Amino acid sequence: MPVVRPLTITRSVEIIATMPAYDFDTPPDRRNSHSVKWQRVAGRDVLPMWVADMDFAAPPAVLAAMRQELEHGVMGYAAPWPSLLDAIVEGLQRDHGWRIDPDWIVLLPGVVSGFNLACLLSGSPGDAVATLTPVYPPFLSAPGNTQRQLIRSDMVLEDSASTQRWVCDFDDLSACITPETRLLLLCNPHNPVGRSYSREELLNLGALAIERDMLICSDEIHCGLVLNPDTPHIPLASLGEDIADRTITLMAPSKTWNIPGLSSAFAIITDANLRRRFRRVADGLMPHTNVMGLVATEAAYRDAHDWRLALLDYLRGNAELIMQAVAEMPGVRTTPVDATYLAWLDCRELANEKKQNPTAFFEAHGVLLSDGADFGAPGFLRLNFGCSRGVLTEALARMRWAATD
Template identity: 60%
Template sequence: MPTFDFDSPIDRRSQPGDKWGRYADRDVLPLWVADMDFAAPPAVLDALRRRLEHPVFGYTDAWPSLVDAVVEGIARDHAWRIEPDWLVWLPGVVSGLNLACRAIGEPGDEVFTATPVYPPFLTAPGNSDRRLVTRPLVLIDGRWEWDRASVETALSPRTRLLMLCNPHNPVGRVFDRDELGWLVDLAERHDFTICSDEIHCGLVLDDEVAHTPIAALDDSVARRTITLMAPSKTWNIPALYCAFAIIPDPALRRRFRHEMRGLVPHPNLLGMVAAEAAYRDGGPWRAALLAYLRRNRDAVLIAVASMPGLTMVPPEATYLAWIDCRAAGLADPAKFFEDAGVGLSDGSAFGMPGFVRLNFGCPRTVLAEALGRMQRALEDRQRKGT
């Protein structure tokens, strides 16, 4: 395996950016928003440099070799053979979530999802005058699972769309075939569409766990599914703005495209260049990244186990740790750790207060310092009896 450097910190303070910019001029280590502190893969950087040698950046649609790279990459990595005409190119997955809400049902219809979940899932239905319905995932024997009976009672004749996050952000589950089959059965019995955000599908951490796109289960479910993917999380290129929807059913694809008109811009040209390079040549870098992330995940698990009042379940995918702070007695866990010099995502934004989300996609020295700050802050609080 080629050698890639994930250990050397890269100074991101010198460039504009949300992650480090949030705490400019403050001694706070940002482990919040879901982008990693690693350089993009060499294959991607080389492809971008080559494209920059041509001085014209005109309007551009997806070209055949890009489409082939995506089709071949999904078949290789997820055993799902898609057709090129199923692809609808987008600037981002969040656009896709909102388009799905607009394309399915009518104003006042219901969109179901399970919490905690990536915050745009909670806001997209309201943006299209749909009603959000949620039920929480439940922790059973150290595993986040669907409360199947509760979900059944939440659905109604006006439930027109299920928004699924798989692999799940923030709990890190890779839903198995039994769970996906149960969701498919629900969709068929209640006749609703599925919009599946699978942006983290390239970040499955455990070799014994495989990501299965829900639309790959059979042709019937494929016809009622919008699958959203992007290279942005796996290869750490989110600001290049290139994503795609995979929509096998022609009528559903037409409705989705109809909602894009006049609102959704084309993906970024350089993002498409990067996407082709990532799917075609980014495999060795991804393999090295996953090995590094596994060790980071294990470091977080060990550290959290020694922190008073904190627990977590090992994520099967993503570079995100979902940490339960409820037993620590913290009124505002995110603020508590921010005051201690670690910037984390507040669980309230995901629909589950009392938790924080920690991004361990960073050099190990940075992660160790952040975990040490958290440990010391909790121990100091415990020692003072506050």
């Protein structure tokens, strides 16, 4: 049996002196909670590193706002209120330098609903929607849900001495797009490859959409989770009016502040006509946004900035641990994560039978990961590292042992 050495973090974790200390090392026990992530491993010695929520409690400021709402006791219908919209506007200005108009915001019960609506309003049944793969699985089903064809362009690995990152193959994407392709469905930051696209890449994608007269739906749900200071999030629609006019941006507090179970998201649509069309297709299909989700949204954007910074610091430590551990896992490769708490593992060179079904293989060795096949890339796995360092260390040790054994 190989010796499993403990993993250590070589980088010094910077603590900003004025930042309150948040405890990400000892999150609540989710084993007997309502968590879908932990229910899948109930009663088994398996660590759940799959579905994209984090094991941490929501920020104290968010929980306090929800408690206050609960005390009021009336859970009636809500409509967007000024301080909620102001919190979003100011949060996007503070975090991404993007000044939006509150009128551009359309509240939604979820980002997935938002991009299904975007498919529905682009072109007609039979037309096509293009996306870059591998990608978050609902991107692959949204075109079919709305009677559109799916066009996929595979990302390619840029692998040099200085860079390892997944990038768009522009020639391939350009060649894939047909005259019937009415929508480009973009994921930025990109789940599962963890890329935060550069200005140049986004300008190229925008130019392609303009040239081929496509709408763009830019899912930016992970934008608050940029770990690499060299790759800040750039909202696609901030790159100029010509791009913004054809863009539906989707955002939510759910990933960054870990409140995905509260079903609160929003679209930002600068063009009044496009916004009207979006509202029209949503009408009757979309349920109301829930009041607790909106209360939490306001508090997240306005009052949980320092929590987010502390979280990012913690996640950077986790990402570094993964790089170290994967380097010692025979047959597994990965790329540095610019953004998200998701690592994308290439397991195609695992030994012999281990690579037949890497998800089942690692689950049998005590770690449940997301299957790359669901993202359009069999042989890959996605590892969710939004968990305590203790759980991550144990999961990586199990994986390293399994890969080496």
